[in-house]
Structures are given as C-alpha cells and as structure tokens.
Amino acid sequence: MEPPIPVPDVPGADATARGLPRRAELTLWQRLIVDSSAVADIALRTSIASLLAATMLPGMLPAVVPGLRGNRSRDEREQLRFYAELAATQDPTASFPAPRTPPRVSSRPANPIAERIAGGHVYNIRFASSFEAVNPALRDRCRSYERNNVVHAQHWRHPDGPRPTLCLIHGFMGSPYLLNGLFFSLPWFYRCGYDVLLYTLPFHGARAEKGSPFSGYGFFANGFAGFAEAMAQAVHDFRSIIDYLEHTGVDRIALTGMSLGGYTSALIASVDDRIQAVIPNVPVVAPDRTVDEWFPANQLVRLRNLLSRTDADLVAAATRFSSPLNYAPLVPKERRLIITGLGDRLAPPEQAELLWEHWDRCAFHWFPGNHVLHVSQPDYLRRMTRFLRGFMFD
Template identity: 40%
Template sequence: MTELPRIHPHDYCDEDLPELIQPWWDTLPRYFHALPDHFLADSDTRWRIDYTASIDNIARTGLACMAGAAALPAALNKQRQQQDREQSRFYQSFLDEDDPNVFFAPPQQRADIHRAPVARYHFQPEDGDAYTLHFRSPFETRNPELRERYHAHKPNGTAWAQHWRHHGEPRPTLVMIHGFVADPYWLNTRWLALPWFYKQGFDVLLYTLPFHGRRKGRLAPFSGAEFFSQGMAMLNETFAHAIHDLRLFMAMLRDQGSPAIGATGISLGGYTTGLLAALEDDLAFAIPNVPLVSIMDLMKSWFPINQQIPLFQKIFDTDMSGLRKLTALHSPLTWPCRVPQSGRMIIGGAGDRFAPPKHSQLLWQHWNRCDLHWFPGNHLLHLDQGLYLKAMRDFMKQALVERDVELAG
C-alpha cells in the first residue's frame, strides 16, 4: 500500500476492520457502519482531517434529507412496496452465477452516436477537439415486468457524454464517471483537474449516469433524484443501464483506435468504476476516488435517511444482511476484479464522511491490497490534491507500460 505523507491508516485497519469473507453481505458485521475511521497523523494533518470531517457531516445531512425525501413516497406506497418485494426476487439467482456479465450482458449492437462541439464555456483543447456525444440507448431491462415502467422515463433513454480528443494518433482514454447529483461537466472538469490529465497525453470521456443531467425527468426535484428513489428492483436495472451505455461509448473509443481505456470515478462514480472493473477484461486501469462499496451500510451512517432502514427491513421481511444482498448484484465487493493488479488503485479521503474511509479500506482488501492513496480532506474538499493527481498520472502511465509488455509477450 502506497500512502501520502503524514497519514498512516494501516495501524488500525488490520485490527479493527473485519476481514472480507464471501458472501460479504452475510459476514460483514452489522455494525460496520459504526466502525471508527481514525488515522495516525501529525498535529497539523490531524486538524485538517477533523475539520474537513465536520464539514462533511453537515453537508451529508443536507444531501440525506434530499435523497430521503425523494425516496419516501415510493417507500410508503403499499402497492409499490409489494411490487418491489416481488420483483426483487428476479435478481437473486444472478448472485449464484460465476460471471457478473450474465446479468450485466454486453450490448449486442453498436450505437448511432451523434456529436456536436461543446459550448464555449466548456474546456476547449488547443491541440484537439471537444464534443458532446449522445445516442438513443437500445437498453432493455433484464426484468420484463419492469420494462414499461423503466422506459416511461423518456429523457433517461438518451445517453450523454463529453469527449476530448487530441489531434493526430489516437491516445489512451481516461473515462471519468461523476458522483451522485454531481453531473455537470464543468464541475467535474475543475474538481478532478481533467484538463491537466488531457495535457499529460490522455484523451478524456466524461460520462453521464442515468437519471442525471439531461437524463433527469422533468418532474424530478434534482439531478439524480430518480436514481435511488424507485425501489430495489429499479436500482438493479439502473446500474445495468449505466454499464450498458458506458460500454457503448467505450466501443466507440475502440472503433476510433484508442489504444487503451482506463476508468476513474468519484463517490457513486467510484462505485460504478469498481463494478466496471469486475466486468471488463481489457481495462488498463481502474481508480475509484472516495468510493462507497455497500449502499445499505452507507445509508445506515447517513442521518436522517438511516431512519428508513427499519422500513426497508419490514417491507422485505429481512435483516441488514438481507438488505445488503438486495443491492449486492452491483456492488464491487461481490465480484472478482478483472483489472490486473498493476492497474488497481484507490484514492481515499481521511476526513470523508459521505463515503467513509472504511469503504475504501474494504475495497482495498477485496482488490488484494492494491495501491491506496490517502489525502487529508473530505468528500468535497480534496486537500493536497496535487499529490494524488501526480500519483494517479504516474500510476496510469506505468499501468499502460505493463499492459503493453503483457500484450507483447
């Protein structure tokens, strides 16, 4: 494990963090959400970690109120409760499969992708082009009973991305997946210093998750509100849709000659990156940034949305392990990572209270103790970001070199 200076989490991990044993939804302690997130650090770094953690707690409560309010009408609807309980049974058999691609089936056709130059206020590369891409998604829900309901969300049926491409020979491409409610291209461009990665020689694709941005329904109270608010069965289909459309954009990159594709994502995008790494055989690298790994355990640590956990247990007549199992199909913890060890890296925030460090640590265990870099900030404020950006760049380039050596051999 590689660490940034002055932060040393490993002394508590091996003692306090339980060993990941499959099936993780049964063996992870029910109090996992309450495990401490403490680090050994000098006094200056300790102050920054504690200060940013307190800011995260306040901001998290606001987002939890929004997400909880969006989900409550469906959760209190008796007819919808019964439908969700019955429809969720459809997905449980897929957990018995050895290959997650049995459920997350690769697209069987190419997409007709349209492109237009980005607006003037977006990043404009001097030595390349920047386009907004979209296509009408051919995705069909795996559960036929949900097909009509899911596809009633018309705006969500169009996939969107932004693509920055250098002139000349095709370059390796960095695919970036945004977080929950944090879909604007301009925000992610600045937040994750994507123009800097472009100048390091990478093409960049910014992908929009379902029900976010232009995919949001007209009556949705905020971007992303429909992602988690439609029940467990619909959540499985939403992740299937996210992967399906992302794969079509990746197929486009391969058709254009991109020599390699790697992915990074933040928060919910980090979760999706971890899932993608369990599905794609030829990802050169996967770098989840402040990822979550268990949606139910995350909910249990967020007030006031944690007050809905007993309601979910009553609806599905189960305990915490059972709720985890309902969401396990799309968790990165459920499936082996297909990215080579040399291409796995995790970025974690020591003061993160949106996706607490224990989630990054659990993914680190699952990924065979891969490279793990900590920064002394929270989910929103990435202090010392320049250090981990340079570490990411060096890691990505080295992963590409090792990939080329393996392919040549």
C-alpha cells in the same frame, strides 16, 4: 503542472501493508484537517440524506395505504429475491449482459467555454441506449424513461488523435461537465497527452426525466429495484462508450470516478476486461452499510422495511447484485489504484478498505480531507500520473 483549482497541498501517502494509517500515526496538522473536514462532511451528509428521504417518500405511500400494502410488499420481496438470486451466482455476464450492437453516435462541438477549459477540441456526444432491464418485470417501466434512455458524454480529443483515453464518471448529483473538468483537474491530464471522456450517469444532467427536482433524482426514486436497474444501465451504457472509443481507434482506456462514480467504475472493472486501469476515488462499495449512517434517510429505510415486512438478510443479499465486492476484478492487480479521504463521512474510508481487501491489497492512496475537499489533491494527481504512465504510454 498545477491543478486549475488551488487546494492545500498537505501530503497524504500510500497505505502500508497494514492498511490506512491509525490516528496516532498522523501529524498534528493532518489530524486537524481530518477532524475538521469530517465535521463538515457530516453536515453535508445530513443535507443529502434529507434530500434522499424526500425522494423516497412518494414511493413509500403504497406501503402505508392499507389496501395497497399487501400487493406492494409482495412485489418488493419478489424483486429483492430476483436480484439476490442473480447476485448469488457471482457471474457478471449474467448480471450485466454486454450490448449487442455498437451505438450510433451523434457528435457536435461543445461550447467555447468547454474548449477554453480543456485547451483543445471538445465534442458532446449522444446516442440511444440499448439497455433492457435485467428484471423482465421492469422492462416496460425502464423503456418509458425517454430522456434517460439517451446516453450523453463529453469527449476531449487531440487533433492528431486518437490518444490513450482517461474516462471519468461523476458522483451523485455532480453531473456538470465544467464542474467535473475543473474539480478533477482534467486539463492537467489533457495536457499530459490523454484524451478525456466525461460520462453522464443515468438520470443525471441531460438524462434526468422531465419534472425531476434535481439531477440524479431518478436514481433513488424508484426503490431498491430502481437503483439496481440504474446501476445495470450505468454499466451497460458505459460499455457502449467503450465500443464507441474502440471504433474511433482508441486502444487504451483508463477509468476513474468519484463516490457513486467510484462505485460504478469499480463495478465496471469487474465486468469488462477492456479497461487497462481503474482508479475509484472516494468510492462507496457496500451501499447498505453506508445508508445505515445517513440520517434521516436511514430511518425511512427502516420504516419501509418494517411496513413491508422485508427481511434484512434478503435486502443485504440483493444489494450484492451491484456491489463490486461480489465479483472478481478483471483489471490486473498492478493496474488498480484506490484513493480515499480519511475525513470522508459520505463514503467513509472503511468502504475503500473493503475494496482494497477484495482487490488483493492493490495500490491504495489516502489524503487528509473529506468527500468534496480533496486536500492534497496535487499529491494524488501526481500519484495517478505516475501510476498510469507506464502502461498508458509506451
């Protein structure tokens, strides 16, 4: 089968025992693609970083107003200490408590376009999130997000179901179901026999609060504590999705995600042992290191930390709260596969290598493209298909 969106089929390869290939080991054609795609990614990264900087500005105003600066700085330091202390335990059950009750799911048929793309039965599902903020000081604020506290997903189901299910988590701002279905060639997997579920992250798509200037705005608009709680809710709500799938009879679930979705999928694989396989795609795993390269957002972060007199070590310790590098994976090594692009400058391949080292040097595949131009996608789709077949289908 060929993917629905044609892309150049320039082959990548699996990493060796030494890791990703050195530049000299690439062919001339591969080096050309890596270099040109990296330049394009830097331009895209600057655009997204500018958008994030604009998102962060309103939250910085109290830090520059003399009468509010002291209280705001003290609150931020207390929040950072809360997440740093929780991260230090390296206990996923404490950081990410499981949902206490199964969700009450509402399901309705999706539009005809979705069914035509999938080539089968498609349903939009929704249910009320049972998430409570991990930090008690933020629970009232998190409860006030009306739209965000309704979970949304799209479920592609075979009429003779249930089938082994491939779940996908989108990247930052990339929530539309149609876009993800085509970009990730999900009709390919559906025709291969999988049911498919597309999960909407907090503050994205239909979960964006009224007045949000773009999908995903709320993920970074409320400072570090807001990001930490958004990640906690992303994990919590997906675990409710697993409860729903199990209730419908699904007994095998594989999870993949791109960028922020790759970060989330890697974290979920360290929290819930019901995942049979996990495939983070161009994942970020250490956001504090990544933001350092994202101009102009990195300058605003430094200014905010300077004004609030925030210690860099405290920020790094708190960031580990939601990092998959802080927790042991629950998915067996032979069922972990990491995919990265050598020309990626939004989620640099060094981030994927950090996860590869933490995950005991599991299966690791690279392609000669960037964050959004997945050159050799047909190659890694075939790699994913071979990787999953042995334990998703008997």
